[in-house]
Amino acid sequence: DQQVKQNSPSLSVQEGRISILNCDYTNSMFDYFLWYKKYPAEGPTFLISISSIKDKNEDGRFTVFLNKSAKHLSLHIVPSQPGDSAVYFCAASEVEGSYIPTFGRGTSLIVHP
Amino acid sequence: DVKVTQSSRYLVKRTGEKVFLECVQDMDHENMFWYRQDPGLGLRLIYFSYDVKMKEKGDIPEGYSVSREKKERFSLILESASTNQTSMYLCASISRNTEAFFGQGTRLTVV
Numbered sequence: 001d002q003q004v005k006q007n008s009p010s011l012s013v014q015e016g017r018i019s020i021l022n023c024d025y026t027n028s029m030f031d032y033f034l035w036y037k038k039y040p041a042e043g044p045t046f047l048i049s050i051s052s053i054k055d056k057n058e059d060g061r062f063t064v065f066l067n068k069s070a071k072h073l074s075l076h077i078v079p080s081q082p083g084d085s086a087v088y089f090c091a092a093s094e095v096e097g098s099y100i101p102t103f104g105r106g107t108s109l110i111v112h113p
Numbered sequence: 114d115v116k117v118t119q120s121s122r123y124l125v126k127r128t129g130e131k132v133f134l135e136c137v138q139d140m141d142h143e144n145m146f147w148y149r150q151d152p153g154l155g156l157r158l159i160y161f162s163y164d165v166k167m168k169e170k171g172d173i174p175e176g177y178s179v180s181r182e183k184k185e186r187f188s189l190i191l192e193s194a195s196t197n198q199t200s201m202y203l204c205a206s207i208s209r210n211t212e213a214f215f216g217q218g219t220r221l222t223v224v
Contacts, residue, residue: 009153034212043117043203043215044156089156091213100146101213105155 003027004092006104013111019077021107023090030092035075038087080111119204119216126223132191136204144207145187149200194223
């Protein structure tokens with residue numbers, strides 16, 4: 001049973017527009033959430049994270065929003081660029097627990113020029 | 114610059130061969146992981162290790178074993194490779210309250 005779900009396998013966006021990637025989780029013990037970006041034939045790289053004590057974290061063009069009551073987080077990329085085309089993985093962990101990250105299945109983002 | 118290094122980028126092995134995938138990290142992290150990535154299935158945890166000589170099964174350990182003789186090195190072993198183990202294998206290390214750092218991945222093809 002998936003504890004971290006990314007229900008959209010793919011997303012297509014025009015350059016300059018906003019990309020919104022969504023993630024839902026079921027385990028209420030998760031308190032640390034991360035987004036990773038992965039290009040083909042490379043390992044994932046960390047993008048941005050958020051602790052459960054916050055509802056928003058921003059880093060340049062990337063913003064992550066957390067809605068704990070809905071067990072939902074989203075990654076916003078504004079403005080989207082062709083170089084953002086990659087697979088994005090949502091991950092969650094328990095900071096004081098096992099802190100093993102559990103990953104979603106990923107969303108493939110394509111940004112068209 | 115922190116680094117997780119996997120010994121091979123691409124490997125082709127025959128069915129029944131014993132395969133070793135090596136991973137080394139230079140961050141002095143206690144925890145190391147092996148995942149495999151398959152299309153539509155995301156990253157699935159095979160094994161992880163909290164410390165030297167300690168190992169725990171992940172979600173899909175069948176057909177795999179691991180070895181951690183030194184803190185910086187975590188090896189994944191395919192005892193008898195099969196075609197359904199063709200995949201991208203990703204090693205990662207993590208310390209408490211940090212993000213996971215991944216190696217570049219090993220694309221293994223079993224023929």
